[in-house]
Amino acid sequence: GAKGMLLFNVLSAYAGDPILSMQLAYRDDARPEKTNLSIGLYYDDQGRIPRLSSVQQARERVLRSTDPSMYLPMSGNPAYCKATQALVFGADAPALHEGRVATIQTVGGSGALKVGADVLRKFFPGAQARISDPSWDNHRAILEGAGFVVETYPYFNRDTQRLDFDRMLAGLKALPQETVVLFHPSCHNPTGADLSQAQWDQVVDIVVSRRLIAFLDMAYQGFGDGLDDDAYLVRALVCANASFLVANSYSKTFSLYGERCGSLSMVCANADEAGRALGQMQQAVRRNYSSPPAFGASLVETVLNDAELAALWRSELAEMRTRIQTMRSRLYEGLCAQQPGVDWAFLMAQKGMFGYAPVLAQHMMRLRNEHAVYIIESGRICVAGLNDANVDRVAYAFAAVLK
Numbered sequence: 151g152a153k154g155m156l157l158f159n160v161l162s163a164y165a166g167d168p169i170l171s172m173q174l175a176y177r178d179d180a181r182p183e184k185t186n187l188s189i190g191l192y193y194d195d196q197g198r199i200p201r202l203s204s205v206q207q208a209r210e211r212v213l214r215s216t217d218p219s220m221y222l223p224m225s226g227n228p229a230y231c232k233a234t235q236a237l238v239f240g241a242d243a244p245a246l247h248e249g250r251v252a253t254i255q256t257v258g259g260s261g262a263l264k265v266g267a268d269v270l271r272k273f274f275p276g277a278q279a280r281i282s283d284p285s286w287d288n289h290r291a292i293l294e295g296a297g298f299v300v301e302t303y304p305y306f307n308r309d310t311q312r313l314d315f316d317r318m319l320a321g322l323k324a325l326p327q328e329t330v331v332l333f334h335p336s337c338h339n340p341t342g343a344d345l346s347q348a349q350w351d352q353v354v355d356i357v358v359s360r361r362l363i364a365f366l367d368m369a370y371q372g373f374g375d376g377l378d379d380d381a382y383l384v385r386a387l388v389c390a391n392a393s394f395l396v397a398n399s400y401s402k403t404f405s406l407y408g409e410r411c412g413s414l415s416m417v418c419a420n421a422d423e424a425g426r427a428l429g430q431m432q433q434a435v436r437r438n439y440s441s442p443p444a445f446g447a448s449l450v451e452t453v454l455n456d457a458e459l460a461a462l463w464r465s466e467l468a469e470m471r472t473r474i475q476t477m478r479s480r481l482y483e484g485l486c487a488q489q490p491g492v493d494w495a496f497l498m499a500q501k502g503m504f505g506y507a508p509v510l511a512q513h514m515m516r517l518r519n520e521h522a523v524y525i526i527e528s529g530r531i532c533v534a535g536l537n538d539a540n541v542d543r544v545a546y547a548f549a550a551v552l553k
């Protein structure tokens with residue numbers, strides 16, 4: 151029976167998020183052999199979410215502090231923002247010295263996307279937004295949540311299972327000026343299909359000549375080819391004097407998922423514009439959640455601003471990157487062995503945390519029910535969830551459902 155006003159009876163049911171729901175189903179699965187290749191989490195070779203040793207040492211230092219827990223400014227921890235700029239743009243990027251990059255600390259990469267979308271929506275109310283086809287589901291949700299009409303631009307060819315660069319370029323060329331276009335600079339989510347540097351150069355030309363508003367989501371910097379290579383699009387846009395936005399996230403690269411460490415930068419034409427960009431980002435933060443949390447940012451900042459810890463982190467990052475690449479090859483070899491007649495070469499052309507095999511999409515429930523292997527609906531596989539102990543079983547499961 152109902153009690154009270156039934157005021158909220160108007161609320162419709164939320165279908166849940168396809169990625170986060172799968173994570174909960176995995177957590178509640180009692181089978182010991184269960185394998186999580188759904189959400190983008192980096193597991194170590196023992197199947198654990200790692201605690202990086204660089205971050206552990208920073209944690210010990212931070213916990214020694216007896217400072218009270220004060221509010222951070224709306225824009226977050228200044229030392230964190232500065233270290234993040236060096237990582238995202240390169241330590242000696244002229245744009246930083248010219249003071250034309252405004253950066254704030256955000257609540258993860260998602261928080262950066264929301265704050266950036268709010269600022270853009272306020273000043274470009276007539277603009278539409280475009281995301282790649284396919285993209286991370288939450289890109290659409292966040293941009294729509296900020297009020298944008300969201301459509302896609304061509305990105306992936308499902309027949310060749312590879313990037314569809316010519317159609318992508320043609321699609322971008324046809325966009326009206328000041329369209330907000332979301333790009334993944336590296337480790338594309340969900341496809342793992344990345345552009346080459348020469349291809350990015352062509353995209354940069356279009357962005358500048360057509361006055362598009364590029365919004366970069368860089369959630370895996372260092373998981374593809376390396377910290378600088380993965381940021382090629384950022385550096386190329388700066389060189390071309392583009393004005394654009396970059397969101398970054400440390401969730402995966404610092405293994406700090408729950409601390410929600412991200413940033414948003416706006417690259418402007420000059421310091422005056424950057425000052426106003428900073429102000430608008432601060433206002434968007436204030437009206438969403440006032441200020442970001444302090445603890446995680448102090449860990450990241452301590453690592454990045456200490457030469458020894460930063461070097462240790464870079465080596466730990468390289469180790470994670472190499473392990474992902476090894477597991478991708480192991481999965482590929484396992485699949486080739488199980489299915490000699492099937493061409494899985496596309497898997498090896500992909501980069502970063504994810505493998506994308508749309509052919510698996512329709513078998514998602516069988517993989518889960520019969521093999522305790524969790525992938526998400528699109529056929530995306532989190533390669534970083536593989537290890538020596540499970541990779542052959544996963545290859546077997548994929549081959550079994552595809553028979």
Ligand code: LMR
Pocket residue numbers: 169170188189190191286339
């Ligand atoms: C993913 O794509 O799995 C990650 O970005 C985690 C998330 O929040 O969806």
